[in-house]
Amino acid sequence: MSVYRKYADHILLNLLKEDDQLAYTEIFERYSRLLVNHAYKMIGNQDESNDVVQEVFLFIWNKRHELEITGSLSSYLYKATKNKILNHIAHEKVVSRYADSISNFIESDYVFADSKLREKELEAIIESEIAxxxxxxxxxxxxxxxxxxxxxxxxxxxxxxxxxxxxxxxxxxxxxxxxxxxxxxxxxx
Missing domain, CATH: 1.10.10.10 (Winged helix-like DNA-binding domain superfamily/Winged helix DNA-binding domain)
Incomplete structure (x- = not known):
């Protein structure tokens, strides 16, 4: 059993700021499953939930020297996860709208081109029949x-x-x- 399991969150945070990878691992093991479950309730997709939580922990590791957590670590992690989820959902909506826009443009452009082609073909048939x-x-x-x-x-x-x-x-x-x-x-x- 790791000695880090006995440490309180604020001690783990102080060790994390000193580049202690074992402190980071303990924080991850302590909260990752809870955060993934929390994310899953909001997103409804296991892979995306895992990705969101991984992003939160990656952010924490990359910003460990600048982290200023005033409340509890668990509150901070839940809020960070919630914000990542909201960003993820907003990004998905933007991507979806963009994809729909492109799809509509392609379809309408295709329909327009197709109708112009058909119109020309029909004109040619009519002209040949008149001839x-x-x-x-x-x-x-x-x-x-x-x-x-x-x-x-x-x-x-x-x-x-x-x-x-x-x-x-x-x-x-x-x-x-x-x-x-x-x-x-x-x-x-």
């Missing part, structure tokens, strides 16, 4: 849908009746809908 329409039908369709001319204007320009212009647009839309229906199904999925 396959019979020549007069294609001409009437483009004047109506691209140039946005009225049926009367189309009739005057092409020397046809407005009724013929309407019929040509109707027929071209019917053909295009049939051909594009299967292409649109692919784009939806």
């Amino acid at each position: 396959l329409l019979p020549e007069k039908m294609r001409e009437v369709f483009l004047l109506r849908k691209v140039e946005e001319l009225s049926y009367d204007e189309i009739a005057l320009q092409l020397n046809i009746t407005d009724k013929t212009a309407k019929q040509q647009v109707y027929n071209s839309l019917k053909i295009l809908r049939g051909k594009l229906k299967s292409a649109l199904n692919v784009f939806i999925w």
Whole structure:
């Protein structure tokens, strides 16, 4: 049995300040399990609880010469552990928010890029299907849908009746809908 087990906390602290590693070991053995249990109640994760307590004890060893503990050592250790846990939780929230932000950016950027790509592909399909329409039908369709001319204007320009212009647009839309229906199904999925 180590003689250090008999020492009071304030004696162990004085020895610790004099670089006594056995005093440090005794403080660790005396309080580490209690602090890990305390941390576990707050965090709910054994590994993270162990890490937090290890950080507290590492801090104590690294700052042993500057430590000024006015109350009891146990109170100091519990407060230090609680503060480390709160810092840990705050850090986890920041990391989580950052990860969510990056994830949302990547997803929205991907969706935007994906939708732009699909839009271009769909435009190319529509253009190729329009190009396959019979020549007069294609001409009437483009004047109506691209140039946005009225049926009367189309009739005057092409020397046809407005009724013929309407019929040509109707027929071209019917053909295009049939051909594009299967292409649109692919784009939806």
